Amino acid sequence: MKNLKDKVVALTGAASGIGRCLAIQLADKGCHLALADVDENGLQETTKLLATSVKVSTHIVNVANKDRVYAWADEVVAKHGHVDVVINNAGVASTARLDEISYEDFDWVFNIVFYGVLYGTKAFLPYLKQRNEANIVNISSVNAFFPFPNNGPYNAAKHAVKGLNQTFMQELRNTNVNITSVHPGGIKTNIVRNARFIEGGVDKGKKVREFDKVAGTSPEKAAEIIIGGLVKNRKRQLVGKDAVVIDLLVRLFPQGFSDLVGLAFDLEAKKSQ
Ligand SMILES: NC(=O)c1ccc[n+]([C@@H]2O[C@H](COP(=O)([O-])OP(=O)(O)OC[C@H]3O[C@@H](n4cnc5c(N)ncnc54)[C@H](O)[C@@H]3O)[C@@H](O)[C@H]2O)c1
Secondary structure, eight states: OOOOTTOEEEEESTTSHHHHHHHHHHHHTTOEEEEEESOHHHHHHHHHTSOTTSOEEEEEOOTTOHHHHHHHHHHHHHHHSOOSEEEEOOOOOEEBOTTTOOHHHHHHHHIIIIIHHHHHHHHHHHHHTTSSSEEEEEEOOGGGTSOOTTBHHHHHHHHHHHHHHHHHHHHTTTSSEEEEEEEEOOBOSSTTTTSEEOTTSSOHHHHHHHHHHHOOBOHHHHHHHHHHHHHTTOSEEEESHHHHHHHHHHHHOTTHHHHHHHHHHHHHHHHTO
16 A cells, blocks of 8 residues: 555554554554544543544444454444554553463453454455455564463464464455554563563563563554555565564574573573572
8 A cells, every 4th residue: 555645544552552653653644543442541642642634533442342343343434434454453461371371361362462353354354345455454473473481372362363364365365455464573562561460470560671671673663664564565564673583583493492482481480589
């Protein structure tokens, strides 16, 4: 989608981080926005930061609620007349070992990260097919091709999102709808602050500080790269130098790299005991 001016973009997770920066930059490019999130205050904060020349609607949507996502797609078309792009960006994480995490926390992550993207893609697809040109941008992660310990449900859900994206690409070949599968590395956002931790497990404050140190890309830069991928109709978009390095290491040492990271996490856990 070379020209974003006057395009209608539906975006989830717009109240914080990458989503907020996407909203600001898309508005600057002349896109009209339908912004969704569960965080009403954050959503209002985002709208205050947007160029005033574009039409903006805000919607309280829990992406894990299928009926709500389908109703939102209808609302977007009722408010804006049509929709050209959907960006399924909302996401959450947890920090706990798979043998310790509750099914409730596992499902919380999986339902938002995987089903949120599935619902958001399928609900908007009939509307997108009505346009001459349309795009779906689904935010996955480097965790889709490299799982990090303590992130079991997130790793599984992001792998599943990648599989979904590639399947949609195959099935929508030669249609008007392009799909971009986005794989960011560490982006300095609220993702760890908003994550669920188990009682007596990893120290949340420490984890947040560590993440803020290692997350090498700002959400502003991430949004810039994602929009770059959208205008170039890229099928796969890595975000951040760490994502490029991880992608390479996984190709070179598919098992060895994983074993090494597992060992490093083990040693780190023993040190903090
Ligand atoms: N930050 C990173 O290092 C990183 C790396 C790879 C991928 N990602 C992905 O980027 C996307 C954006 O995350 P972020 O880093 O900006 O985090 P963030 O926590 O700053 O923003 C996530 C947004 O999603 C919203 N959200 C959470 N649950 C929701 C639900 N059920 N329905 C609707 N909205 C909901 C939150 O309210 C928040 O506004 C996520 O899909 C995340 O998995 C982030």
